[in-house]
Amino acid sequence: xxxxxxxxxxxxxxxxxxxxxxxxxxxxxxxxxxxxxxxxxxxxxxxxxxxxxxxxxxxxxxxxxxxxxxxxxxxxxxxxxxxxxxxxxxxxxxxxxxxxxxxxxxxxxxxxxxxxxxxxxxxxx
Numbered sequence: 114x115x116x117x118x119x120x121x122x123x124x125x126x127x128x129x130x131x132x133x134x135x136x137x138x139x140x141x142x143x144x145x146x147x148x149x150x151x152x153x154x155x156x157x158x159x160x161x162x163x164x165x166x167x168x169x170x171x172x173x174x175x176x177x178x179x180x181x182x183x184x185x186x187x188x189x190x191x192x193x194x195x196x197x198x199x200x201x202x203x204x205x206x207x208x209x210x211x212x213x214x215x216x217x218x219x220x221x222x223x224x225x226x227x228x229x230x231x232x233x234x235x236x237x238x
Contacts, residue, residue: 114151114154114155114158115141115155115159118147118151119144119147123141123155123159124136124141139159139161141155141156141159143155148182150180150181150182150184151182153180153181153182154167154177154180154182157180158177167180
């Protein structure tokens with residue numbers, strides 16, 4: 114949820130060890146534009162004590178659905194597919210990928226695609 118709202122994970126760091134440290138400390142930095150109910154929900158979902166974590170206590174998933182972040186959501190209409198998506202991407206057909214970034218796939222050789230020199234090194238393998 115945090116990553117979908119911010120574009121990066123809550124314990125982001127360039128270094129994996131830094132990520133572990135941030136998780137252990139448990140402090141989350143929220144951008145200023147973060148809604149107060151979203152902030153409360155993220156904090157309660159990331160509570161270290163699983164016996165106090167939202168969704169893990171007596172009410173289970175229903176506690177999450179009843180959280181103020183989801184105020185105004187008609188869960189029955191949502192489950193029945195009666196709610197229109199807030200963003201409907203304009204696509205030409207089922208194979209239209211223009212919303213995705215393009216990556217140069219030629220940089221990586223597929224497994225087993227060896228150069229002639231590399232092939233001679235593994236003749237007896």
